Each structure stands twice: as C-alpha cells, then as structure tokens.
Amino acid sequence: MSALISADDVVQYLPLVAVTSGSALGVLAVLWLVRYLMADAAHRASIRQAVRIRLRWKRLAPMLKLAATDRTPTAMDSLSTTDGKPPKPRTLVPPLKVRHDAYGVIARAGCLPGVGLEEYQKAAPYLADAWRCTRVAVTQDTPSHVLIRGVRLDPLTTATRHHPTGRAPEVAARWDLGVDEYAQPVTVDLTQVPGVTVAGLPGSGKTSLINRLMSDWAPSPAVQFACADGKVTTAYEGDYAHLANRMFAFVGDDLEAANVLFRRLVKLRRDRVAAAPSMLGGPDMWQVGPSESWPLVVLIVDEAHTYFRDHKGSDKETKRLAALAAENARLVEDLVKKGRAMGILVVLATQKSTGDAIPTFIRDVCPVGLSFAQKTSDAAVAALGEDIRNWPDADPVNLQGRSYVGVAAMNHPTQPGFLRIRTPLVTSDDSAEIAHRTAHLTQDPATLLPRIPPRIGLGKAAPDEQSGPLAA
Template sequence: MKDQNALAEGVVGHTPLFVVLVLAVIVGWAVWWVVRYLRADAMTRQSIRQAVRVRWGWKRLAPMLKLSVTDKTPTALATLANTNGKPIKPRILIPALRVTHDAYGVIARARCLPGVGLQQFQKAAPHLADAWRCTRVAVTQDKPGQVLIRGVRLDPLKFPTEHRPTGDVPDETARWDLGVDEYAQPVSVDLTQVPGVTVAGLPGFGKTSLVNRLLSDWAPSPAVQFACADGKVSAAYEGDYADWVQRMFAFVGDDLEEANKLFRHLVELRRARSASVRSVLGVKSMWDVGPSDRWPLVVLIIDEAHTYFRDHKGSDPKTKKLAALAAENARLVEDLVKKGRSVGLLVILTTQKSTGDAIPTFIRDVCPVGLSFAQKTAEAAVAALGEEIREWPDANPINLQDPTYVGVASMNHQSQPGFTRIRTPYVPDADAARIAEQTASLTAGPYTLLEAVLGPRMGELDLVKADSESA
C-alpha cells in the first residue's frame, strides 16, 4: 500500500513537468508555423490558407462527393463493448488525406478504400476544384493504394519563368528538362533511343529559348557534342547561337551548300560509327553503355529547317542547283534520323510550320517527340502534333496565340495519354553566354574522337565505306 501511495505521489509530482513539456512542444510548433507563414511570399500564403481549409473541410466534403464508404461489420472492440445487445451502428470510413502546398495551390495524397479508388477520385475532380477554389484539379495514381490530387489555384502557364543553369554536369545525359505543366509539375522527356525531335510554332513564341535550355543544361557534359545549322543567319556571329558557337564543333548559316557539307560529314560519321560500334563499344547500340567522352552523343540542331529543305521552283541554273541541294539535304538528314539512333545521333528540327513543305514527311514522321508553340491554323497544329490533337481541344496550340502564352507549348507526353501544355522557362542571355564560355574547352569533333580511338583501323572503315558506296 505504501508503494502504491509513493507511486501515485510521484506521478502527481511529475504532472506539471509533463504539462510544461507538452505546452512547449505546442508553442514551438505554433511559432515555427507562424514564422514560415510570415516568411512566405503572398502567393504561398494564399496556398497555406487554402491547404488549411482543405484539411478542415475534408471529413465533411468527402461524403458529399461519395468519397466515403459505410462499414457495417463491427470491430472486435465494438462487439466486446456492446453489453446491452442493441445493434451496432455502422462506421463511415473516409480516406485519410495529407495536404501540402506550393505557390500555385495544394498537393494532396489520399489513401484508397474499397470502392473508393482512382476512378472515383477522378470523377469527383471537377467538384473538388469547386470546393477547393481551384482553377483545375488532376488526380493520378501515386502508388498502389494511394492517389495524388493536384489542385492549382493559379494557372502556371500564365506566369513566365526563368532558368538559371548551374554549370554542373547533368545526372542523366539524355534527360531534357522542359519546364512545368498546367499543374506546375516538372516535365522532362527522355531522349534515350530517340532519333529526332521536331519543334514548331510561330516566330517569337519560344522555340529557340527551348533549345537554349537544352544547350545550357547539356553543355557541361563532355559526353555531348553539338552542331548547328541556323537558317535565320548567314554567319556564326549573328543570331541566337552566336555565344554557343564556341561550344559547337560545327556551325553553318543559311547557305545550302555549306549545310550540305555539314550533313554529309555527319552521315559519314554515322557510317563510321555503325561500322565500328561493336569493335569499340562491344555492343550493337551505343545506348547499351551510354554516351562517353570518346563516343559522345551528337546533337544536330537544325533551326528554321525549312530553309534547307524547301522545294525551289524554276528552270534557271541557280534555282536548279538550289533545288538539287535541298533534295540532297533532305536525303542526308533522313539518313541521320532513320539510322543514327543506335550510334548516338540526335537531330532537333525547329520550324514555324512543320508541314510537309517545311520538314519532309519522311523525316518528320519518324521523329517520336514533337512539340508545338502557338499556331494559327488547325492544319499547322495537326502537322506538328498529329491528327490526335483534334481530340484534345484544350491542348491545341491554336489556343496559345495570346501573348500571355509566349513560352507555352503543347506536346504528347511520354508518360501519360493525350497531350499536355508546358511552360518553358527563359534562359537569360548572360547565363547562356557564361555556360558557353565555361564549357568551350569541352568541344571536340566526334569524327576526330573516333579516329583517335580506332587509330590505323580507321582506314579499313574508309575502304568498307567506299566499297558500299560503289556497290
């Protein structure tokens, strides 16, 4: 009895200390929450308040939207506690919801219940948008038994963004970070095993800026080498790529004959790589081992591609020569796109309208990745993205002609059906110039690198090439 009294006195004696600790934790959490709220910008503060409303209102909202289930089977504890023999009331089960926020809105994760899964949440998405005061809500599978609900209060597509390249070597050589989608989620495209990319859109809506980001992010890697044919300029010191020329092993302007020499050189590189890939890398495809300093991924950028492929009409000698060069340019680029994938050649073609007269269909239709900024006609949108874009009117690039959407493109996303719109960031010229200067020493000619690896065996490849051409 004395021991019990002593224990009781000890508990009572420590109760104030326990209460003080609990209060200290609560006060500390409250101070942390207030400080975080005060330090946030105005947009994030609105999202914080929105997230609080979502949490507090969830238990009431979920049953209204049929996102709850009735469990009529009593639990073991309820059965034991039922001493009066009255029927046990069924339980209403509501999916557990965890909510976070960012500047654009809220991100919620909900656990699924029997009969309340991905399909039911997607059906309720428009009503969630109304209840949460969001512009739009998207529901996707987060992991088995859990859904991800993304609600945006503000349209991310209407807010211009900037990208400041770090100059660090990318973790994945062929990963192209594009920007954010209409739910402010990062969008990237994997260009592994991709032979070609087409980028279309009206002038001044972001095509060159999109390519500029790729250059800024990939240039620090010695496993990537660049060449460019820019149909907007006549000399290397002109135009959008003037700073990048020092990081390119080859550059040509709008001269069709010079472009023809570049394309022919790259076809010769493709043939030499195809003939030597097994002996040098020990595999059939370069992508089985990945790009390296001695066997880099070669990226050919053809800006304003219609300059090099346009069909020239006329019977005078000069026009006939241009027509012949344009036809051969198309044939050479077709070779690169159709045969260069396994040996590490990637072609990026940009143009205003990717119709057949700008990019021949035998080139355009084998490029698996296509993006389009604003377009004026349905014909141009279909040429850029395919017939399926007619079934996705919200993502059609003819709706992007407003100046607000400069830098916004539509694309067929690799990881989900249909089309999505993305906000691509602007890379300041000073940052691009900085990265180009810092990485200029990494520039190397891929053909020269192959010669260094093969040594005397390079002559054998030339003989093989000559025999195949004569045959």
C-alpha cells in the first residue's frame, strides 16, 4: 500500500495545506492528505468513496427510512416555544463511522427505535446504488450497531496472490482459504475434521488451494504430510514435485504403490490407538492438540478417482486392478471414519466427485467440501450436496471462465448456506522455497511411537505394511 508522491500531486493539494495548516483541524487534514497521497490507486478510490458516504449520510438515511422521528417534546422545547404551538418533531439519524480498504468501505452504523438490522438489510440494495458499490451486506455487530460492508471492486473477480511467511501457524489446524464475496477473510477450523473434498475442472484452482495449505502448515513440526498424486508416476514430476521433500511419503498413479501407502497409514492409525493412553493420556489427540511427538498427519489424495475407480473386464490383470481399487477405497474409508481422533486428516481432490470418483461411503462423511468451477449441476450436487440447488447464486456451474479461476463454493461449517471464496494463487516457486526451508522437519510419524507389542487374541491381523518412507 505504498506509492511515490508525484510533483503534480503535491502541487494540486498545496492550496489545501496552506489554508488548513494553521489550526489543529488543519494538522489533521494534512495527515489525511499525506495518507491519501501515499496510498495506491485502489485505496485512494476507497478513501474518496468513504468521504462521500460520510458527507451524504444525514441526507441519505431519511430517504431510505433509516432514520427515526422523535415527536416527544423536551424541556428545552417547552422553554423555546412562545406561540403555544407544539414543537416540530425531530429527525434522528443513526451515527455512522466509515473505514476503507482496497475493496471498498466498512461502515458501523447505530440502531434506533424502529431502525435495526432488518431495516438496514432491506435498504442494502439501495445503499449499494448510493454508495456506488458492487454489493452491500449487513450483519449485526453489537446489540446496538450493525456492520455494513460495501465492496466497490468485486473480490471474486480480483485475482490475488499469497506469499507464505515461513512461520509456524499460531493456531493448529486452521485453514486460511481466502476472502468471500465481501472481501472478508474465510478460515475453516479443521480440528476434529476427518476429511475434506475438493472438486473442480482442470486448471480451476484445486492445486493452488492445496499448495497453500501445505505451505502454511509446513513450518510446523506438529504436521506431517503424505501424498498420492494420480496424475504422475514419481515424486519428481507433477504439481507436488516441489513439495516432495516436506513429505514423509509420496506415491504416483500406481495402484499397488498407493495400496501400500494406505495400508501403512491404517497401521499407523491402529498403532496410535494402542499408544494413545500412554502418550496422550486419553483416546483423542485433539484433547491435547498435535505436537512434534504426535503430529497431525495430512494425507493428500489428488486425482482420487485414479485409486478408486472400478475396472471393467474379465482378464487377470483387470481383476487384479479392480481388487486393488476396492481395497484402496476400504483403506481410505478406514482412515476417514476412524482416523480423526488419532490425528489423521484426509484431503481428497478430483475433477468431478461423483460416486465413481470418490465412493459415497467416503465422500459423504467428509464434513468440509469445496468445489471450483463445474460444467453440470449434477457435478455441483456431487461436490456440495443437494442443498446447492437452493442456492443458485453459489452454484459452481456459474464459476466457469477465466475471471473465476481460483474461486470456489463451499458449505462452511459455521454458516448456513454456501459461500463463494476467492482463493489466492500460491506459486510453485514460493511453496518450493518453504518446502526447502522446512525439509528438516520431515519425519515418519510411525517412528515416533513406542514399539507396540503384537496384539493376541484379536482375530486375524491385517497384512503387514511396508515400513520406512516411500519414494520422495
């Protein structure tokens, strides 16, 4: 938010400085002038917008029925009335404080008798016209105040970029997603969340979203990553190659290698169940939170359909692949349904999250779902559920086009309905830098557990998993 002050700018405003600089009010005006001149073009436009709103509010509020009429005479009215006529009613205009940002303005308005949240919400479309905003939203701030958010620039069509800080997150398992259509930050608390689904057409923003998650969480030793990427053959190619040295395990599109990884993580879950009483003091990791000795394990399954889709055919090889796909689905189901308390989070990404891509017995138990652009309503329903039909404005079918790359719809756990979110671009160079700087934090979470003695009398054990990191 900085820009060089040009000579033309200074000359233009010198008369104002000369007139006002002799008083305390003038000093304030000079400070505002300097702030304005130091701002970039977007903030300057918002500053001018905020000034117009303040100057016109007392006239605009009564027009929109956002003012109250006081007909009760006061003691001063009685003293000032000499002709015996009742005093004129007074118009009370709610107080308004306005601040700005690059997208528009945020106003805090008072409430009056008969003028509350409902009245402000009814007036929102007219406030948008009067304030020259793309859209206006009104929410309750305190019992006596409302918050009015007006956006001049549409945050959904304004591309943004995120530069990872390289600092460990202050709050465990908080996923910073981006901003909503009113430029308000959107975060999701992934504590006690077993799984997340991410859907969308190729190139719509899925990989950048996951890149941000990994880049923001990678500086924490309390998080470890594993990845199955169905688009590639090895860890040295594809969208996650630059992050591979921050993963304790990575597999490509080979179903058998993926099966080994999923078995390995299921074994980790079982071993953690056995170790939890002694290491955690209870059966739920989230009661104490992730730590370096018991990290949150994040499994990324990209192009998830690669590992689960049915293989049609009667030849021996096809039957083998079909059996592997069925077992992969069963293993991931185990992780999603039983891994939450043990600190295992599964993120499944695919283009179209229909039942053949992500089995419904996995997809439907993932409480957090996002969808970037989709081509059909059926694909949108598969990604977000039937309720998306009742929210046509948020339908990801409407997110096709270059201006909406990076925009997703989601069912936020703490809000009704659906949000549209502008997720920022995270470049591979930025995330590669973070992965390089944090590679020393990578460790296999299985090696952090005490040696678990064989369990006896519990029936036939599952086939043993390979030990040690996979190719990365």
